Every structure is written in structure tokens, then in C-alpha cells.
Amino acid sequence: MTDPIFANITAVPDDPILSLTGKFLADPRSCKVNLGVGMYLDENGKTPVLNVVREAKEEILRENSPHTYIPQTGLPQYDQRVQELIFGSDSEIVRSKRAVTVQTLGGTGALKLGVDLMHWTCGINLGATSKPTWTNHNDILRLAGYEVTGYRYYNTDTGCLDFQAMCEDLNALPEKTLVILHACCHNPTGYDLSLSQWQEVIDIFRQRHLIAFLDMAYQGFKEGLHEDAQAVRLFAQSDLNFLVASSFSKSFNLYGERVGALTVVAQSQAQALCLATHLKMCARANYSNPPTFGARIVEKVLTNPDKTLEWEKELAAMRNRILKMRKALADEMSAIKAKRDFHFVTRQAGMFSFTGFTPEQVDRLASEFGIYAVRNGRICICGLNDTNVAYVAKSFAAVL
Numbered sequence: 402m403t404d405p406i407f408a409n410i411t412a413v414p415d416d417p418i419l420s421l422t423g424k425f426l427a428d429p430r431s432c433k434v435n436l437g438v439g440m441y442l443d444e445n446g447k448t449p450v451l452n453v454v455r456e457a458k459e460e461i462l463r464e465n466s467p468h469t470y471i472p473q474t475g476l477p478q479y480d481q482r483v484q485e486l487i488f489g490s491d492s493e494i495v496r497s498k499r500a501v502t503v504q505t506l507g508g509t510g511a512l513k514l515g516v517d518l519m520h521w522t523c524g525i526n527l528g529a530t531s532k533p534t535w536t537n538h539n540d541i542l543r544l545a546g547y548e549v550t551g552y553r554y555y556n557t558d559t560g561c562l563d564f565q566a567m568c569e570d571l572n573a574l575p576e577k578t579l580v581i582l583h584a585c586c587h588n589p590t591g592y593d594l595s596l597s598q599w600q601e602v603i604d605i606f607r608q609r610h611l612i613a614f615l616d617m618a619y620q621g622f623k624e625g626l627h628e629d630a631q632a633v634r635l636f637a638q639s640d641l642n643f644l645v646a647s648s649f650s651k652s653f654n655l656y657g658e659r660v661g662a663l664t665v666v667a668q669s670q671a672q673a674l675c676l677a678t679h680l681k682m683c684a685r686a687n688y689s690n691p692p693t694f695g696a697r698i699v700e701k702v703l704t705n706p707d708k709t710l711e712w713e714k715e716l717a718a719m720r721n722r723i724l725k726m727r728k729a730l731a732d733e734m735s736a737i738k739a740k741r742d743f744h745f746v747t748r749q750a751g752m753f754s755f756t757g758f759t760p761e762q763v764d765r766l767a768s769e770f771g772i773y774a775v776r777n778g779r780i781c782i783c784g785l786n787d788t789n790v791a792y793v794a795k796s797f798a799a800v801l
């Protein structure tokens with residue numbers, strides 16, 4: 402007997418980012434290059450295990466602790482270090498304890514927990530994301546029961562940030578819209594707001610009673626841990642309540658371990674403690690308790706000042722390699738006299754570059770050259786290295 406419940410279901414498309422990895426792996430060509438998913442690769446095309454991670458893992462194995470449940474809100478010291486990392490250890494928010502941080506299943510888990518909290522606890526039903534944005538933002542909101550709208554961010558004609566349009570659209574949003582903002586290294590465009598622009602945005606949020614949800618998955622990939630947190634810290638200096646989703650997937654190369662955090666900034670410690678009870682309920686209903694291993698690794702590093710310094714050096718090395726590859730790609734494109742100047746790539750920040758390639762050009766890159774990128778024209782710069790950058794530039798030039 403066929404089950405009538407499923408009789409009319411049709412398949413949905415694969416995830417536009419994650420599905421690229423399977424296509425890349427299935428490609429038999431040795432010249433192939435993966436510029437798809439945002440995952441750091443070193444000069445040899447491998448995601449390295451950081452030294453600080455290796456050492457912490459060895460320590461954890463030696464300790465051989467039992468695999469008990471940890472608190473629903475995660476490891477307390479981990480949560481504390483996350484707050485210090487995003488706000489700065491001398492921040493008023495950290496000292497007054499008016500924020501609550503919950504360990505989550507990566508940055509995606511933090512976003513999901515945050516939108517659930519705002520929906521179920523505060524009755525928020527409308528979410529807004531930048532145009533374009535990381536595609537999963539829209540799905541996370543939609544599947545949590547939100548209606549989703551967009552605010553303009555990037556002008557495809559000029560290839561630049563369109564701040565005026567962004568402000569116009571934010572100003573037109575209904576009160577209490579939950580607005581997802583990219584705190585740094587905007588995904589996919591690589592263009593961030595300046596500090597004065599952030600200040601203007603904060604003023605709009607205050608006037609229009611909007612709720613900011615800052616997604617900071619790439620802290621440390623633009624200029625440094627402190628510099629990249631400037632937008633979050635400006636919000637922290639305002640009198641607004643807001644949410645931050647953060648992640649160690651990228652900054653510790655701990656992708657598969659799902660190590661993230663949700664931080665919610667309230668008015669007072671009492672309010673933060675009350676919010677924690679709601680967050681525990683949302684966590685319980687979603688996955689009960691967070692996983693332990695990755696968070697313990699991060700906790701070991703961030704509770705030891707020497708190891709924290711070593712981590713910052715390893716993170717800087719990843720950041721600098723990406724910067725070097727941005728320049729190498731732009732220079733190669735100039736050297737072969739490509740139809741378009743590619744130096745805009747050096748003005749974008751983080752792992753990604755928004756190239757302006759059309760979906761058809763991206764398809765040609767995959768079929769003719771074995772180069773995999775997201776169909777919206779986003780490339781992950783981490784896939785470039787000294788060996789393949791000339792080939793990639795030549796292939797880019799061929800489809801222009």
C-alpha cells in the first residue's frame with residue numbers, strides 16, 4: 402500500500418553551496434578546483450588541524466572524561482570566553498552579566514536557536530536578510546515559521562555596496578522585524594559597512610524598533626579578532642537589545658564538530674537569567690544538549706593565555722594566505738590581460754569574493770574547466786593556491 406501522505410511530494414533542490422562538494426569530488430579531472438563551500442584550505446588544498454587544536458585534543462584524550470550530558474546552555478567557561486571574544490573582556494556587557502551565551506551546534510545552530518527564541522518567546526514573525534545573503538539565512542527563518550523579506554545591500558550594476566538603498570529598506574521595515582546582519586566578512590559579497598555606516602544602521606534600528614541579529618561566523622578573517630568585532634561592539638555600546646550568532650568552525654577549523662554560540666543581550670542580569678530559561682527550553686526541544694568535544698577543545702585554548710596567543714597566530718596565518726591569494730588572482734588576471742580588471746577582489750574581505758559571474762558562466766567554469774563555484778558568482782578564495790591560481794585565472798578569463 403502506498404502512503405498517501407507522501408504521494409504528492411516532489412524533491413527540493415540540493416543546497417546550492419553544500420552540494421558543490423559532492424560534484425567536485427565526483428569530477429575525475431586532476432586540474433579541478435573547489436571554490437565552493439566556505440572552508441579553509443591551505444597551500445596544499447587541505448584543511449589543516451591547527452597546532453593548538455591537536456594539543457588540546459591530546460589533552461582531552463589523556464583526561465578520558467566520561468561522556469556525560471553537559472548543561473543545556475553548554476560548557477560555562479566556553480560561554481564566558483565567547484562573550485569576552487565578541488564584546489572584549491573589559492566590556493560593560495560582560496561585567497554587568499546582562500548577556501546570556503549558549504553553546505550551539507555551529508553558527509547555523511546559533512541562528513536557529515535565536516530565531517526560535519524570538520518567535521516563540523517574543524512573538525516575532527517577520528525576518529529580513531540582506532540581498533544577497535547566505536542562502537541558509539532565509540531557510541532558517543522560513544522553517545522556523547517566519548515570513549521573510551529582504552533589504553538591498555549590493556548593487557549588481559555597480560558591483561558595490563549600496564548603503565543608501567540598505568538604509569531606505571531598513572527604514573521601511575515594520576517595527577519588531579528580526580533583521581539578520583553580517584557582522585564582518587559579508588557572505589557572499591565580501592563588502593562590509595564602515596564604522597560610521599554601522600552607526601547609522603544602529604540609529605535606524607533604534608528609531609524603527611528593529612531587532613538586530615548579528616551573524617559573526619568569520620571573526621578573525623578580515624583584520625583580526627578585535628577589529629572584526631567592531632560592529633558587534635558598536636551595538637554593545639548602544640542601548641539596544643540584540644542577538645549574536647558566532648562560530649569557531651572557521652577560526653579553529655572545527656567545521657564538523659559544530660562549535661558555535663548564541664549570545665542574547667538583555668537590559669539586566671535578571672532579564673538575561675530569565676532569557677536563559679527560555680533558551681534552555683528551545684535547546685531541549687531542538688537537540689537537548691550541545692555536543693562536547695569541539696567546545697572542550699576551544700575551551701582549553703581560550704582558558705590558557707599562551708595557547709590563545711598561539712591560536713591568534715595560526716588564525717593570522719590563514720587570514721594572510723587568503724589575502725595573498727586575492728592579490729595573486731587579481732595580478733594573474735591583469736598579466737593575461739583579461740577583459741575585466743579583477744582587483745576588486747582585493748577590496749573584498751573574508752573567505753569569499755563576489756565575482757559578478759552569471760550562473761551560465763559558473764556552469765561553464767564547472768563543465769569546461771572543473772572549477773566549482775556557487776551559481777550566484779561567489780567564489781571561496783581559500784581554494785586558490787600558488788599551483789592553481791594561474792589555471793583559475795586563465796579559466797575565468799575564458800568565460801568572461
Ligand code: LMR
Pocket residue numbers: 418419437438439440535537588
Ligand atoms: C558557506 O557559506 O560556504 C559556509 O558558511 C558553509 C555553509 O554551511 O554554507
